[in-house]
Amino acid sequence: MSLTLPPITPAPMPRAPRSIVQRLRWLISDSWNVASRDLIHWIRQPVRLFSSVMYPVVSILIFGYVFGNAVMVVGGWNYREFLMPGLFGQSIVLGVGVTLVAIAEDTNRGVNNRFRTMPMSRAGYLAGRSIADLMNSTLDIVVLMLCGVAVGWTWHLGFGNVLIAFGLLMLLRVAMIWLGIYLGLIIKPENTSVVWTVLLPLTMFSDTFVSPQMMPAWLGTISEWNPLSATVGAIRELFGNPGWPGDSWVSTHPMVMAVAWPLAIIAVFWPLSVRRYRSMS
Amino acid sequence: MSSPVLFAEGLRKRFGGYYALDGFDLSVPAGTVCGLLGPNGAGKTTVLRILSTLMRPDGGRATVNGFDVARQAAEVRNHIGMIGQQSTVDDILTGRENLALWGRLYHLSAANARRRADELLEQFGLTAAGSKQVKHYSGGMRRRLDLASSFITAPSVMFLDEPTAGLDPRNRIEMWSAVRALALGGTTVLLTTQLLDEADQLADQIVLMDGGREIASGTPDELKARTGGDWIDVTVRDLAEIPAAAGVMARTAGGRLQTTPGENRVSAAVTNRQHALTDVTRALHAAGIDAEDVTLRRATLDEVFLLLTGQDLEGEEAS
Numbered sequence: 001m002s003l004t005l006p007p008i009t010p011a012p013m014p015r016a017p018r019s020i021v022q023r024l025r026w027l028i029s030d031s032w033n034v035a036s037r038d039l040i041h042w043i044r045q046p047v048r049l050f051s052s053v054m055y056p057v058v059s060i061l062i063f064g065y066v067f068g069n070a071v072m073v074v075g076g077w078n079y080r081e082f083l084m085p086g087l088f089g090q091s092i093v094l095g096v097g098v099t100l101v102a103i104a105e106d107t108n109r110g111v112n113n114r115f116r117t118m119p120m121s122r123a124g125y126l127a128g129r130s131i132a133d134l135m136n137s138t139l140d141i142v143v144l145m146l147c148g149v150a151v152g153w154t155w156h157l158g159f160g161n162v163l164i165a166f167g168l169l170m171l172l173r174v175a176m177i178w179l180g181i182y183l184g185l186i187i188k189p190e191n192t193s194v195v196w197t198v199l200l201p202l203t204m205f206s207d208t209f210v211s212p213q214m215m216p217a218w219l220g221t222i223s224e225w226n227p228l229s230a231t232v233g234a235i236r237e238l239f240g241n242p243g244w245p246g247d248s249w250v251s252t253h254p255m256v257m258a259v260a261w262p263l264a265i266i267a268v269f270w271p272l273s274v275r276r277y278r279s280m281s
Numbered sequence: 282m283s284s285p286v287l288f289a290e291g292l293r294k295r296f297g298g299y300y301a302l303d304g305f306d307l308s309v310p311a312g313t314v315c316g317l318l319g320p321n322g323a324g325k326t327t328v329l330r331i332l333s334t335l336m337r338p339d340g341g342r343a344t345v346n347g348f349d350v351a352r353q354a355a356e357v358r359n360h361i362g363m364i365g366q367q368s369t370v371d372d373i374l375t376g377r378e379n380l381a382l383w384g385r386l387y388h389l390s391a392a393n394a395r396r397r398a399d400e401l402l403e404q405f406g407l408t409a410a411g412s413k414q415v416k417h418y419s420g421g422m423r424r425r426l427d428l429a430s431s432f433i434t435a436p437s438v439m440f441l442d443e444p445t446a447g448l449d450p451r452n453r454i455e456m457w458s459a460v461r462a463l464a465l466g467g468t469t470v471l472l473t474t475q476l477l478d479e480a481d482q483l484a485d486q487i488v489l490m491d492g493g494r495e496i497a498s499g500t501p502d503e504l505k506a507r508t509g510g511d512w513i514d515v516t517v518r519d520l521a522e523i524p525a526a527a528g529v530m531a532r533t534a535g536g537r538l539q540t541t542p543g544e545n546r547v548s549a550a551v552t553n554r555q556h557a558l559t560d561v562t563r564a565l566h567a568a569g570i571d572a573e574d575v576t577l578r579r580a581t582l583d584e585v586f587l588l589l590t591g592q593d594l595e596g597e598e599a600s
Contacts, residue, residue, distance in 0.1 A: 005458050007465035008404050008432065026388060033385045037371060044373045044414075110365040114431075117333045117363040117440075119355070120386055 027121040034128025035135070038102075052136070056144040059087050060151055063209060071210070077242040084144070084153040085165075085241055086208035089232040091140050092173050093203050096180040099133050101192050103184025112280070126277065130177045137173045141166065156240030165235040168258050172231045175262035178269040185276045207232055211244040212251070224250050227265065230257030284347065286311045286438060286469040287332060291341035294327050294493075301327045303493035304341070309486065311437075314460070314470040316484030318477065318582070323490040325473035326366075326442055332471065333363045333440050345438055362431035363440045370426050372416040376407055379415060383430040394433075401429040405459055421452025425459050432463070439463055441472040445479060457482055477582035489586060496589050505580040507588070511551040513561055516574040520545050529568050533560045539584075551577065 042048055060080070068079040106112050115125050148154075155162050183195065205223045206212075212223035223229055224246060233254030236243040245251035287309035294302040302324045309315040317325040330336040332343055334354040342349060348356045370379045377398050384394030402411045405425045415423060424444065431439065444460065445453040460483055464470055474480050480487050481501050488498040497504060513534055517526050520543075527538055527547050534549035534557055551557040558577050565572045 005404065005406060005462035008435075008459075008462045008468070029388065030386060033382060037374070037382060040378065041373050108367075109369060110367040111369045113335055113365055114363065114369045115386075116335060117358060117361060118386065119358045119388075 023121065027124050027127065030121045030124025031127035031131055034125055035131040038132035039135070052140055053143055055091070056087065056140070056147045059090075060147055063087070064151060067209070078152050080148070080151050080153050081241045082236075082243065083209065084148040085232050085236045085239060085243075086206075087148075088141055088144055088169055088235065089172070089206075089228050090203040090208050091144060092137060092169050092231070093176060093228050094199060095133060095137050095140075095173055096176045096183070097192070097195050097199055098136065099129065099177050099180025100184040100187065100195055101189070102133075103129065103181050104187055104189040104192055107185060107280075108189045112277070116277075122278065123274070126181060126273065129181065130174065133177050133180075134170060134173060137170070141169060153241070155238075157238065161238040161240075165238040168231055168234055168238075171259065171262045172227070175227075175265035175269075178266050178273055182269045182273040182276065185273060185280060202226070203228060207243070207245075211246075213244060213246050220246070221248075224248055227257075227261035230254050230261050234258035285309055286346055287315070287344075287471055289328070289332070289341065289343040292328065292331060292338050292343060293340035294324075294331065294336070295339050300493050302331075302338070305490075305494060307343075307488065307495075309469060309471060311469055312464070312467045313485040314464045314472065314483050315486045315488065316480035317471070317473045317488050317490055318475070318480045318484075318586075319490035320475065324493040325490055327493075328490075329363075329440050329442050329471065329473055333361055334358060335363075360436055361438045361440060362436040364424075364427050364431055364442065364444060366442045366446060368423050368427050370415050370423060370430060373414060375412050375414055376402060376418070376422075376426050377411040379426060380430055380433065384433050387434045389433070397433055401432065404462070405429040406455075419452060420448050421455045424448060424452070424456050428456075428459050428463075436468070438469045438471070441470065443473055443475070445474075445476070453479075477586070481582055487582070489589065491590050497585070501582065502579070504582060504585045507585055510580065511554050511557070512548050512578055512580055512584070513551050513557055514546055514548050514574070514576045514578065515561065515565065515572055516546045518545070518571045518573050522570050523547060525568060526565065526570050526572070529564045529570065530561060533557075533564045550580075 060083075063086075064080045064083055068083060071079050112125070116122075155165075187195070205219060206226035206229040207223060208228060212220040212229065214220075215223060230250065231254075233243060233245055233251065234257075237254060245254065250257055285308040287307060289305060289307040292302050292305040292307075293300060301322075305324065305328060307315070307328070317328060319325055327336070331338050332345060332350055334350050334357050337351050342351070344350065345357045346360050348360070350357050370376075371382075374382065377395075380398035380401055381391075381394045384397050385391065389397060399408075399411070402408045405428065407422060407425060407429065410418060410422055415426065418426065428441075428444075441460065445456050448456060457479070460470060460472070464483075470483075472483065485500065486498065487501055487504055489496050489504070497507065499507075513530070515526055515530060517523060523540060523545060527540060530547055530549040531538055534551050537550045539548040540546070553560075554577070558575065562572070562575055565575070
């Protein structure tokens with residue numbers, strides 16, 4: 001059967017926005033539409049939801065029970081009370097990979113170039129990516145918290161502090177999104193697996209699983225300065241979970257660092273990403 | 282005459298040490314199809330990228346509907362649709378969802394986006410497949426969905442970068458039908474291709490490119506006329522008769538001769554179209570050569586390209 005189509009006629013195109021209000025409306029609708037593509041993917045691919053749920057279960061089993069039973073915690077605390085904030089932080093930092101892979105795929109498939117020839121808000125695509133990733137991470141953290149409660153972790157200082165802790169985690173996620181966007185724009189999709197190799201140790205050289213004080217001095221210093229340690233230290237304080245910070249300035253001021261580190265990362269990688277996105281082809 | 286919809290003058294683009302474009306000019310009138318034809322690395326895609334605002338030229342200037350692609354890029358984007366070499370539709374979504382999503386990205390209201398999606402499915406012959414996930418589409422259907430998705434706001438200019446690369450012949454013909462439907466409706470189309478047949482079938486105007494420049498341009502017929510116009514093909518029954526047949530044709534047809542090793546066919550450029558066919562047939566008969574087939578035809582674009590560059594389109598040196 002051969003296909004013969006009748007003439008297809010052009011029509012007037014919508015005008016580009018002129019006012020700031022209209023620009024803002026475009027930004028909001030563009031970013032939501034880009035994000036909604038991801039939401040449909042989740043619904044259609046239950047495998048992705050399943051791995052979102054399995055990751056915390058497996059992590060708690062490995063770190064909480066396989067290794068955790070060999071870890072002595074000072075003061076008779078349950079190791080899993082120490083561990084859970086570490087797992088929250090690790091899940092957030094591993095999100096760099098999620099962002100990066102999605103961006104690299106869109107770039108490779110020419111989707112980014114398509115967007116860039118359209119009368120779309122330039123920031124809309126990147127903002128949409130951020131919304132989708134923040135929703136993804138929210139789900140991950142909620143599932144992790146529920147699993148934590150099931151194995152004896154809890155918060156001791158009120159629900160208000162839980163919300164602040166959640167805010168700090170999401171602030172770190174925003175920083176990881178901009179880092180991921182930048183890396184996704186410069187790395188070819190076939191090389192993205194390298195990122196996991198680098199990322200996983202980086203989440204370990206921190207106070208996620210073990211206090212940096214237990215490490216050799218040089219590694220302990222690196223771990224104390226790891227941005228992940230700042231956020232994890234801060235949320236341990238907010239939850240009232242045990243932690244054994246060192247006496248360096250960074251370790252004793254985790255709250256300050258948990259805000260300063262993400263802001264610094266955003267300040268560097270946001271402009272870099274936007275510039276890269278504008279000039280790529 | 283009205284000014285051209287697509288215009289380029291002295292375009293240059295440098296990548297590292299070499300010029301992908303080295304002084305390229307273009308002028309495409311409204312409602313016509315222009316084909317950029319050339320081997321890999323000729324600079325075809327670079328032209329498309331500059332005109333579609335993805336890339337800024339290092340030299341020269343270009344306009345779309347009179348808007349400068351470098352200085353008025355946002356305005357240009359209101360007039361163009363672009364289909365790259367890869368498919369940008371989403372596998373997980375259905376055809377209808379894809380079009381509705383792109384419609385929303387072109388800032389139609391949700392209701393309008395849905396209505397437009399249905400219209401486009403109809404126009405591009407995809408209504409029956411509208412509710413299927415795109416991963417179940419054939420290559421040709423996916424390509425047409427790509428085309429439909431960039432036609433949501435019906436731009437007056439469409440850029441197609443090797444629109445049928447990787448498609449089988451049947452799907453290719455379906456895609457051609459879609460491109461023709463756009464052109465019939467008045468859309469100006471600029472496409473790149475490595476396929477002579479495609480340029481011949483679709484383009485009103487062909488620009489032959491090599492090494493970042495135009496080496497020839499014109500209608501397919503004008504280009505074919507440049508090799509001397511008409512050719513006569515004689516097919517003989519036996520390979521051994523080729524030299525004798527070639528001798529006869531050299532005397533009677535008068536133009537350049539062409540043979541392909543291992544094929545029992547001789548081609549000759551014809552200087553006197555009116556008498557060529559009878560002259561050659563009679564001379565072959567008189568020489569006792571058993572010709573299976575004698576045909577008079579226009580030169581192919583392959584022959585034009587070979588003549589102008591000394592290379593065929595796959596970049597092989599002519600023997």
